[in-house]
Amino acid sequence: MAIARYPTTVLDCPDPAPLAEFYAALLDWKVEPGDDWIDVKSEQGQCLSFQKVDDYRAPEWPGQQVPQQMHLDVVVDDLDTAEAAVVELGATKHEHQPGTTFRVFLDPAGHPFCLCLS
Helix, strand or coil: CCCCCCCEEEEEECCHHHHHHHHHHHHCCEEECCCCEEEEECCCCCEEEEEECCCCCCCCCCCCCCCCCCCEEEEECCHHHHHHHHHHHCCEECCCCCCCCEEEEECCCCCEEEEEEC
16 A cells, blocks of 8 residues: 655756746746745656755766765656757756767756667
């Protein structure tokens, strides 16, 4: 018997609103606004949450001075098309690209995430 229906991933950030809007546009999910906490949910119930953290420091990847602690992998059909879309949304392509079947980006708050071929 399951205890919970699904996990929620929570990302610390300096300002939840723009980061929630970024991921809502990336995933085509709905923003559920709040003050210092905002949820972005799919129609099936998956959820990403964003919480305001004072004195937030972005992860330094691939270094570990400020570790990433977690990252998201987003599965896509075409890396070039997906790259253009996330950059237009405000992501930055990281200079360190360690593979060929995925690409590493930083979201607007500096969290690493990957676009991965399905």
